[in-house]
Amino acid sequence: MSKETLFALSLFPYLGFLWFMTRSGKTPRLALIGFYVLLVFVAVTIPAGIYAKVHYGEALANVDWLHGSAEFFLTISNILVVLGFRQAILQTKKP
Template sequence: MLDKNALFALSLFPYLGFLWFLTRTKGTPKMALFGFYALLIFVAVTIPAGAYAQFVRNEELANIDWLHGSAEAFLTLSNIFVVLGFRQAVVQRQRQAVVSDEDPEPSPSAPLPRGEGS
């Protein structure tokens, strides 16, 4: 059975695949994409923090509050960027829907409905 540290390290590979596909999806909000990439900072900070806790302090990372809290701050920041990015996309979509509902005249390039015009 894998220990939690090995599982944590192995989980990086599917996450990198997720980022690759998400980056190729042009509809992903930029700020949310930044948040997903910022999660890698959390991983980069947590690994040495966990090693320090284990080898220097002979403790689990979760038992050293200042160190654990500092690492978790990066997780919180990345989550904030993800949420704000998707919120911004939803608000922008709603604004576009309101503008299109308020436009009573068709644009000159819009096709005429059947039965109108010559």
Template sequence: MLTNSFFALSLLPYLGFLFFLTRNPRTPRLALIGFYSTLVFVAVTIPAGLYAQHAYGTSLANVDTLHGGAEAFLTVANILVALGFRRAVKEASK
């Protein structure tokens, strides 16, 4: 129960981070999309966790197919962030 409260509270600073990052015109667009995609990961993980608890009686981490699918969203988000900053560094070095 306490973990859920910390999880919910952790969204507030992340939303603040996104707010300021979005306002900065130097933020690479692809990286920004990646950071926003992390919210998709959260949006997918919550219902997947609830389903795992209801259907299998265990946490999401113990249901490989659901956990792998949810983590795929995080992987894609991380790749977008990395590619966005990679592109920005390449453009800045020209």
């Protein structure tokens, strides 16, 4: 199985994860937004990878400005997830 196929197939379990996390109503809102921003990262990375291959003849990882721009969305996603769960922990510690 190619890495591209595996990448495409991995989207379905993640969408299921998002569906359950959203339906549960127990996930901190900011963290949930962070999990959804990860989909933005995926949506940006795919065309960026295609552009890198077509325009530069390189893999996305070898085109620094393009790779860094795509990774920005992963960083934002991670920050939102951490801040969301941090906020939830702090709220449970309040008297």
